[in-house]
Amino acid sequence: MDMEQFDMPRYLSVLPLFSDLFPEERERLARGCQLRRMTRGDMVFRVGDPCDAFYIVVLGQVKLYVSSPAGQEKIVELVSPGQSFAEAMMFLSMPCILNAQALADSVIVCVSKQAVFSEIEHDPRFSLHMLAGISRRLHGLVKDVEGYALHSGMQRLIGYLLRDVEDEISSAVGIVTVSLPVSKATIASRLSLTPEYFSRVLHELEAERLIEIDKREIRILDVQRLASYGSH
Template identity: 30%
Template sequence: MPAPQRTGGRSMTRIPLHAEDRERARVTFRENPLFSALDDEQLERVLDRTRLARLDPEAQLFEQDQPATDIYLLESGRIKLSRISPEGQEKVIHLVAPGNTFAEAVLFSGMARYPVTATALNACRVYCIDLQTYAGILRESIDACFAVMARLSRRLHEHVAEIDRLTLHNATFRVIAYLLDQIPEDQGGPDTEIRLDIPKHVIAARVSITPETLSRTFSRLQKQGWLSVQDNLIVVHDVDRLRQYIREGA
């Protein structure tokens, strides 16, 4: 087995897909829109050039401006995508959830380097898919190419909505919107529980507020009776009330 790489004081190991991991990856890839349009032969070519990365919490998968060699699919854990400003401040661009791909924008942008840093927030398993292999398959498959473009289009719309949220609304709106993003649209009865699986200071950075402002916002919402906070467990007492707040403020 390859020796672990040390990244930021934490370890990361990349290994080829063995039989059990390959079968697991095959199922996971088939459920993802970037790979569901591939035929069996194309998918096997992708898997041939895919490695499995295991990351410790806080280990970096890649750094901003590092040469791009792979695109990624997160199997488990959470990944933070961030950029460092010229002033040295970290801006959290996106928090990747399991089952989602990231870094695929390098396929079409012409960028030879990653525009962000990818850091594990907890123990992660990530599929590292060879960039050139997948790009070659896209040239063969119109369906696969359109699937990637649809994915990037959705992400663009999400980023535009995020810019509106961060520039046009106050801290309370941003925090409530973040919490609602953690609740599926078809769920949300009385006392809905949200268990935060990432540190609160990362959530604060994601919604562009300070950790102190996040704490004050949680305290204010608790006093209003909208939710309760116990460590990393948030209990939303009335999801419809929060959704109404967002609709009225949008």
């Protein structure tokens, strides 16, 4: 990606968060944005850092996580291209309460708090878009808590594998291939599973001829059987 030729207003126009803004509003907001290139392992921010911006992933992937004093990690969210993060912390005017780290070489947009607040003053409608984005994230986190509390580890893993075909489970035929975007250990942490349990369940599903594993490629051999298997 040519960082110097990156068209910030045009990029903002394709994001749901900013698509309804007038061109002059996007131009104004773009002036408060900064493009950052991250290499794998770089920290976007750490717990305790001031949160004076929110971020959008353009390329790559970012993990949001917390760490125990013993160094154990719990991944809260994996953020992919087109998704944003840290909006709520920015509005709280409090230090960051979690860590954000690039999982791969990434490009992110840093949207300054000053630019956001200035845009809200110009047009209060903008705050509705921000609230909608925060609400979507809250809804996702509530679904996560529901999954941890009510679903078995097997069900959580199957749900993850079927996340992109949920609306087509009843009609899906043939083999569906799922590419794991990050390591199995990272996904296990995201699902609140140990890496050992994650691998054990995958191999159980493979033994049942529900999936085939080829490194990070998971071929789902029977979507409907896999969906029902988790409820046994």
